Amino acid sequence: MDFVTYGQWCANKLDAAIEQGLELEIPCTTCDGEGVVTCRHCEHQHDCNDCGGSGFEDILTSEIKPESATKIFKINDYFNEMIETFKFLAFVKNKPLIDVVGPFVVYYRKEFQRWGEIL
Numbered sequence: 135m136d137f138v139t140y141g142q143w144c145a146n147k148l149d150a151a152i153e154q155g156l157e158l159e160i161p162c163t164t165c166d167g168e169g170v171v172t173c174r175h176c177e178h179q180h181d182c183n184d185c186g187g188s189g190f191e192d193i194l195t196s197e198i199k200p201e202s203a204t205k206i207f208k209i210n211d212y213f214n215e216m217i218e219t220f221k222f223l224a225f226v227k228n229k230p231l232i233d234v235v236g237p238f239v240v241y242y243r244k245e246f247q248r249w250g251e252i253l
Contacts, residue, residue, distance in 0.1 A: 137238050140245065143212050144203035152198075159190045160198070160206055213242060 138146065151158055161167030162185035169189035170179045181187030216238055224234040
């Protein structure tokens with residue numbers, strides 16, 4: 135069974151957001167979305183200067199490079215959306231869920247186990 139990979143899914147999500155003119159909350163690359171940074175000299179924590187402490191960057195969706203899409207969309211959201219899609223597909227095709235979702239779960243475990251990002 136064919137299904138979209140995480141990279142393809144992210145690119146599709148980004149394309150849809152651009153088409154709809156949506157604004158995405160993109161985690162700040164300086165503070166990793168935390169809103170605070172630690173001074174490397176004195177270890178004092180303060181609001182991130184790049185995002186003003188919000189944890190998010192102000193950037194237009196249309197300015198996001200496609201190769202950055204995997205940094206914006208979460209792997210767990212991909213997994214959950216794909217599982218919901220497979221549930222619906224199993225229902226429509228009147229097949230056991232495991233028969234429909236099994237190949238995806240195998241792919242997911244192989245692909246993301248190396249980064250320790252399995253649910």
